Amino acid sequence: MNHKASLLLFCLAASLVGIGCGHGFKLVTPDGFVELEDQEEYAYRATTAQGVVMSVRVEPNRPRGNLSFWTDAIDLKLRNIGYTAAEARDVKTKSGAVGKQLRYTRTIYDRPHIFWLTVFVTDADVFVLETGGDAREFDKAKDEIGKAIEGFVPG
Known part of the structure; x- marks a missing residue:
């Protein structure tokens, strides 16, 4: 697996403090995270000082599929x-947005890591909120991550 694929799964996303960033969604950036600029592969990306990363990917819903697909x-x-x-x-x-959260584990450099991918689908777009990191650090941030996901508004 290449580095970009690893980063895809290492993330979930947030928009600026409840303000959409022009990508058709709104999400409050959790406490303890800072926005990373110039993220070409993500609509938004943020990280903690300890390396827990959050991002949002927005892709066209083509072929047109539902949440299950x-x-x-x-x-x-x-x-x-x-x-x-x-x-x-x-x-x-x-x-009121309905989505599905997929949770995974993986060992990277002999350390356990946790990854959550939360998927929301509209007629036009597929939103994938990605978050992940070293299990010890992720556990410290998971409550704030959960609050951010609860506040997500797809466009």
């Missing part, structure tokens, strides 16, 4: 490249 496609790809599925759960945000 896109989560199945993502899950199959991740399992095929060595991620271990830990859990899948339904998600509903405060705005």
